[in-house]
Amino acid sequence: MTFIVGLTGGIGCGKSTVGQQFADLGVDVIDTDTIAHALTQAHGSAILEIASAFGERYINQHGALDRERMRELVFTDANAKAKLEAILHPLIYQAVIAAIASADDAAYILLVVPLLIESKRYLDIVQRVLVVDCDEQQQINRAMARSGLTEQAVQRIMQNQATRQQRLQHADDVILNTSSLDFVQQRVMELHKTYLTQAQILPATH
Known part of the structure; x- marks a missing residue:
């Protein structure tokens, strides 16, 4: 069975950006x-x-x-x-x-699930968890800018998601999305090479 990496992160952390960067590298991306x-x-x-x-x-x-x-x-x-x-x-x-x-x-699959940590059914089918992380104020600012939501609305969404600490506790890998896009792209490239290797030597068990 194909090696599957679960990608998650809170609202405004940059999951879509990271997912697109993996897709640009030819990775099969499945986005819930x-x-x-x-x-x-x-x-x-x-x-x-x-x-x-x-x-x-x-x-x-x-x-x-x-x-x-x-x-x-x-x-x-x-x-x-x-x-x-x-x-x-x-x-x-x-x-x-x-x-x-x-x-x-596929060499491997990137499965994008916003509520990955909260959902055992998805955790059970991934071999690795990749978390896109940033601080909570950045989440709020980015989500407001992207979606036109009020700060209160973004905070309500965040309250229905796992906390930043909970996501990081489940993470096998982390992309810290707090600075430049170039930094994120470099980290994506590093992880892409790692996942290609892991997909070859670590057969899926689920």
């Missing part, structure tokens, strides 16, 4: 956020079930999930959050397993 967006876009596999569970008001005029309205709901209603996760999480996991199976000739 990308899968979730596909499932909830117009005609996505989760739309009918979401509309049935929450009502048509949570589907926008294009037939996709109204993300802003749903975000407001799940931030304030734990039951709604659990209901949405019960719809999406199994579909995302199925898509991940299918993508892994179709990439069986």
Whole structure:
């Protein structure tokens, strides 16, 4: 089975940037956020079930999930959050397993999971955990700049994620994303070479 590296990090830490850098090196990248967006876009596999569970008001005029309205709901209603996760999480996991199976000739796979540390099912299928790390104020500033979210909204998201300390405790490797993009790229190159070697000498056991 293919060697799988799990990539995670809190909101604003730079997971997407790092994931793209690995992709640019030819690595097969599977991103659960990308899968979730596909499932909830117009005609996505989760739309009918979401509309049935929450009502048509949570589907926008294009037939996709109204993300802003749903975000407001799940931030304030734990039951709604659990209901949405019960719809999406199994579909995302199925898509991940299918993508892994179709990439069986890859040198290794980078599996990007924002809530990797919180999810045993994903921890069980990766051989290494790579954490993109930065301090919490940088997370807040970057997430606000990127997504247009308020500081309060970003902090609410962070409260629903593992802490920085918890992520680092699970990390086999860390990319410290606090300075230049060149530094991050250099670290990605180093890890890419390491993973290519590990994929050859450490067969997957899961």
